[in-house]
Amino acid sequence: MNQVMTLIAGPCVLEDDGLTQEIAQELQSQLKGLPVELYFKASFDKANRSSSESYRGPGLKQGLKVLDQVKEKTGLPLLTDFHLPDQANEVAKVVDFLQIPAFLCRQTDLIEAGVKASINHGCRLNIKKGQFLAPWDVKNIVQKVRAFEGSQSLGPNGLWITERGTSFGYNALTVDMTSFQVIQKEKVPVIYDATHSIQMPGGGPGGTTTGGRREVLEVLARAAMAAGANGLFMEVHPRPNEAKSDGPNAFYLEHVGTFVRQLLEIRKLVSSLPKILPETKNA
Numbered sequence: 354m355n356q357v358m359t360l361i362a363g364p365c366v367l368e369d370d371g372l373t374q375e376i377a378q379e380l381q382s383q384l385k386g387l388p389v390e391l392y393f394k395a396s397f398d399k400a401n402r403s404s405s406e407s408y409r410g411p412g413l414k415q416g417l418k419v420l421d422q423v424k425e426k427t428g429l430p431l432l433t434d435f436h437l438p439d440q441a442n443e444v445a446k447v448v449d450f451l452q453i454p455a456f457l458c459r460q461t462d463l464i465e466a467g468v469k470a471s472i473n474h475g476c477r478l479n480i481k482k483g484q485f486l487a488p489w490d491v492k493n494i495v496q497k498v499r500a501f502e503g504s505q506s507l508g509p510n511g512l513w514i515t516e517r518g519t520s521f522g523y524n525a526l527t528v529d530m531t532s533f534q535v536i537q538k539e540k541v542p543v544i545y546d547a548t549h550s551i552q553m554p555g556g557g558p559g560g561t562t563t564g565g566r567r568e569v570l571e572v573l574a575r576a577a578m579a580a581g582a583n584g585l586f587m588e589v590h591p592r593p594n595e596a597k598s599d600g601p602n603a604f605y606l607e608h609v610g611t612f613v614r615q616l617l618e619i620r621k622l623v624s625s626l627p628k629i630l631p632e633t634k635n636a
Contacts, residue, residue, distance in 0.1 A: 356388050356617075356620065356621065356624070357388045357389065357390055358388065358389050358390070358583075358584055358585065358613070358616065358617060358620060359389075359390045359392070359513075359542070359544065359583060359584030359585070360384070360389050360390065360391050360392070360584060360585050360587070360613065361392045361394045361432050361450070361479075361544065361584070361585070361586040361587070362380055362391065362392075362393070362394060362585075362586075362587050362588070362589050362609065363376055363377065363380070363393045363394035363395045363432075363588065363589065364376055364394075364395050364588060364589065364590050364596065364603075365395070365396060365399070365588045365590075365596065365597075365598040365599040365603065366395065366396045366397075366398075366399050366408065366409070366410040366597060366598040366599075367395045367396065367397055367410050367411050367416050367419050367420075368408075368596075368597050370419055370422070372591075373395060373419055373423060374422070374423065374426060374427075375591065376393075376589065376590070376591065376606060377393045377423045377426075377427050377429055378426075378427060379591070379606055379607075379609075380393065380429075380589070380606070380609060381427050381429060383609050383610030383613075384609070384610055384613060387610075387613060387614065387617065388617065389613060389617075390584075391429060391430075392429070392430050392431065392432040392449065392450050393420075393423055393424075393427070393429040393430070393431050393432070394431075394432045394433065394452075394586070394588070395416075395419075395420065395433060396410055396416075396433055396434055396598075397410050397411060397412060397413055397415070397416020397417060397419075397420070397433060398410045398411075398412055398413065398416065398436065399598050400436045401454065401456055407598070408597040408598060410598075413440060413443065413444075416433070417433075417443065417444065417446075417447045420433060420447055420448065421447050424447075430448075430449035430450065431447065431448040431449055431450065432448060432449065432450035432451075432452055432479065433448050433450075433451075433452060434451075434452040434453065434454050435451060435452070435453070435463075435467070436454065436457065436463075437463070438462045438463055438465070438466035439466070440466075441463075441466035441467050441469070441470035442466075442469075442470045442473070442474075444470070445470035445471060445473065445474040445476050446474060448476065449476055449477065450476060450477045450478075450479055450513075451467050451470060451471050451476050451477070451478050451479065452478075452479045452480075452481065452515075453467055453478070453479070453480045453481065454481055455481035455482065455483045455484055455515075455517050455549070456483060458480050458481055458482060458483045458486070458494055459483065459486075459493075459494070461497060464480070464494070464497050464498060464501065465497075465501045467480075468498055468501040468502060468507065469501065471507055471511065472502070472505050472506070472507060477507070477510070477511050477512070477513060478498070478507060478511065478512050478513070479513040479514075479515055479544065480494055480498075480512070480513070480514055480515070481514075481515040481517050481546065481549075482494075482514055482515065482516055482517060482532075482536070484517060484518055484519050484520045484526060485519075485520060486519075487519075488516075488529060488531070488532035488535035488536050489535055491514055491535075491536045491539060491541075492539055494514070495512070495514075495539045495540075495541060498512055510542055512541050513541060513542050513543070513544055513583075513584075514536050514539075514541050514542075514543050514544070515543070515544040515545075515546050515586055516528070516532050516533065516536065516543055516544070516545055516546060516550070516577075516582070517546035517549040517550050517586075518546070518549065518550030518551075518552070520554075524553045524554055524564070525553060526550055526551070526552060526553075526554070528545075528550050528573055528576075528577070530576055530577065530580040531580070533545070533577065533580050533581045533582050533583075534580070534581055537581070537583075542583035542584070543581075543582055543583050543584075544582065544583060544584045544585065544586050545573075545574065545577035545578075545582040545584070545585055545586065546586040546587075547570055547573065547574040547577070547585055547586065547587045547604070548565075548570065548586070548587050548588040548599065548602045548603060548604060549586075549588075549599075549602070550573065551565055551566045551567065551569055551570050551573065551602045552564070552565050552599070552601075552602050553565055553566065553601075563599060563601070563602075564601050565599070565600075565601030565602025565603075566601075566602065567593070567601060567602055567603070567604070570602070570604060571612065574587070574612075574616060575615070575616065575619055578616045578619045578620050578623070579619055579623050581623070585613075585616065587604050587609075588602070588603045588604065589603060589604045589605070589606045589609055590603040590604075590605075590606060591605075591606045591607070593605060
């Protein structure tokens with residue numbers, strides 16, 4: 354296991370310029386000197402909010418401007434998601450990691466646009482596994498990506514998959530810790546989404562917002578590191594109860610450095626332990 358951990362962190366959605374810069378700078382400060390490859394994450398548009406009245410973000414043009422300012426002031430590489438094929442190229446001009454949301458992970462046109470924009474602008478591509486898919490279904494996503502690469506490829510570790518939990522009845526998700534090894538058999542690194550996997554979709558008051566189980570975030574993230582996840586996705590906020598999106602499952606910004614140090618220790622321990630059972634053909 355590579356001791357350098359990939360960490361994708363930031364607020365769920367861009368709220369205001371001052372808060373965005375505060376979060377980015379605080380993350381950078383807390384993680385300074387750690388073997389962590391940090392990508393600052395925030396969405397310019399949350400197109401899948403439960404209610405039409407919920408805050409969605411500043412939109413593509415203003416959102417990319419804010420993200421570009423974060424990079425200019427901090428030097429941090431960026432990740433954000435896009436929702437339409439014609440957004441991919443514009444987003445790839447600014448960010449270092451394009452992301453396809455979980456609900457859209459099977460959209461062929463979106464994957465094609467993401468692959469081509471990532472190649473043209475030297476970006477990585479992160480595709481979140483839909484909560485309606487089994488881990489072994491990821492092979493179809495990977496095959497689509499490889500088909501669109503053609504004579505040019507995304508390069509080593511250019512494609513990432515994020516595990517964000519699987520629907521488990523109504524308003525609930527569960528995480529299969531064997532999924533990391535299953536997906537890694539497709540020769541792609543796998544990120545664990547520590548905050549979206551503890552969501553309660555539609556589980557907020559009146560069913561118009563998403564609920565969350567922040568109290569189980571730590572144990573699941575630790576388990577994911579022990580299970581071999583290559584990195585972590587985590588939405589953070591200085592005041593989660595005031596966040597305009599996904600507050601119930603956001604992690605407290607002030608504790609990020611301490612928590613990441615714990616996860617690095619787990620990764621270090623697991624990487625030092627020899628495997629006991631041999632691989633089997635149908636594993």
